[in-house]
Amino acid sequence: MKVSAIITLKKDVLDPQGKVIHQALDGMGFENINEIRQGKYFEIDVNENDPNKAKAVVEDMCKKLLANLVIENFKIIETQ
Amino acid sequence: MKSSVITFPGSNCDRDMDVALKKFGFNNKMVWHDDNELPKSDLVVLPGGFSYGDYLRCGSMASKSRIMQSVINFAKSGGLVMGICNGFQILVETGLVPGVLLRNKYLEFICKNVFVKLDNKENTYFKNLNKNILEFHIAHNEGNYFCTKDQLKEIKDNNQIAIYYCNSEGKIEDQYNPNGSIKNIAGIFNKEKNVLGMMPHPERMIDESLSGEDGSIFFKNLINNIK
Numbered sequence: 444m445k446v447s448a449i450i451t452l453k454k455d456v457l458d459p460q461g462k463v464i465h466q467a468l469d470g471m472g473f474e475n476i477n478e479i480r481q482g483k484y485f486e487i488d489v490n491e492n493d494p495n496k497a498k499a500v501v502e503d504m505c506k507k508l509l510a511n512l513v514i515e516n517f518k519i520i521e522t523q
Numbered sequence: 524m525k526s527s528v529i530t531f532p533g534s535n536c537d538r539d540m541d542v543a544l545k546k547f548g549f550n551n552k553m554v555w556h557d558d559n560e561l562p563k564s565d566l567v568v569l570p571g572g573f574s575y576g577d578y579l580r581c582g583s584m585a586s587k588s589r590i591m592q593s594v595i596n597f598a599k600s601g602g603l604v605m606g607i608c609n610g611f612q613i614l615v616e617t618g619l620v621p622g623v624l625l626r627n628k629y630l631e632f633i634c635k636n637v638f639v640k641l642d643n644k645e646n647t648y649f650k651n652l653n654k655n656i657l658e659f660h661i662a663h664n665e666g667n668y669f670c671t672k673d674q675l676k677e678i679k680d681n682n683q684i685a686i687y688y689c690n691s692e693g694k695i696e697d698q699y700n701p702n703g704s705i706k707n708i709a710g711i712f713n714k715e716k717n718v719l720g721m722m723p724h725p726e727r728m729i730d731e732s733l734s735g736e737d738g739s740i741f742f743k744n745l746i747n748n749i750k
Contacts (some may be wrong), residue, residue, distance in 0.1 A: 455671075456625070456628065456669065457628070457667075457703070459626065459627075459628060459629070459630050460626065460630070461651075467693055491679050508579070508583065508587060509579070510621055511580055511583070511616070513621075513622065513623045513670065513671065513674075514625070514669065515667075
C-alpha cells in the first residue's frame with residue numbers, strides 16, 4: 444500500500460527558502476500571506492497490506508533517514 | 524602515522540586532503556565508501572565535496588554508507604575522526620557531533636578565505652598550536668550551524684566548540700559570520716574531543732605561494748600530537 448510522509452521544518456528553525464518564496468509571491472501580488480515554510484513530501488509504496496504495519500515502517504524510515512529530528516518534524520498519511 | 528581518507532561518490536576534496544596529509548608525513552590510504560573495513564589508522568578524514576549530490580540533506584546518504592559503520596565504531600573507541608565541509612555535514616548526520624548544517628543565511632554559495640579563532644587547545648587537534656587565529660578557506664552552500672538551545676548549552680558546558688568565525692584580530696562578531704551559524708560556530712567536537720567537524724578547509728592552505736600556510740601549521744602540529 445501507498446503511504447506518504449510530509450517533512451516540515453520545526454517552528455524555531457530559520458527557513459530562508461520559504462522567506463524568499465514569500466517575498467516573490469508578495470511581489471507578484473499575493474499580498475495576503477502571513478508566512479511560508481518549505482518542506483518535503485515522499486510517496487512510498489510499501490509491500491505491506493496492513494495499514495498500521497505500513498505506517499510503522501514509514502515512521503521508522505522517517506526517524507532513521509528521511510527526517511533529521513533536530514530540525515524537522517514528520518507526519519505520515521495513508522494514501523491508499 | 525597512518526591516515527585514511529574516505530571517498531564517497533561526489534567527494535571532491537579527497538585528493539587534496541591526500542596531498543596535504545602526505546606532505547606532512549602521514550602514510551595515507553584512500554578508502555572507498557562501499558568497503559566494509561577501515562585500514563589500521565591513527566586518523567580518519569571525511570573530505571569535502573558533494574557526496575551523493577547532496578540528495579535529501581547534505582551528508583545524509585553518505586552517513587548511511589557501508590564504510591560509515593566502521594568509522595562510527597572507530598570514533599566510539601576513541602579514534603580520531605575529522606570531517607571537513609561535506610565531511611562535517613556527514614558527521615552531524617551520523618550523530619557523532621551534535622547539531623545540523625542548514626543552508627547559508629543569505630542563500631549564497633560562499634567561497635572565500637576566513638579567519639577562525641580556536642576556542643580550546645585541550646585536544647589532539649589543536650594542542651601546542653602556536654597560533655590562536657588561523658586563516659582557512661571556506662566553500663559551501665550549507666554551513667549555517669544550528670542546534671537546539673539545550674544542545675548549545677551542552678556543547679558550551681563541555682567545551683565542544685572548536686572554532687569560531689572571526690576577523691584577523693580574533694574578534695567574534697556578527698559581521699564576521701559568513702553564513703549565519705549560531706554564535707559564529709565554524710567547527711565543533713564531540714564530547715570526548717576525538718571527533719572534529721569543521722566547515723573550513725585546512726588542506727587548501729598548505730602552500731606559501733598559492734594560498735597561505737595556516738593549513739601547514741595545523742597539519743604539522745597534528746602529526747606531532749599524534750606521534
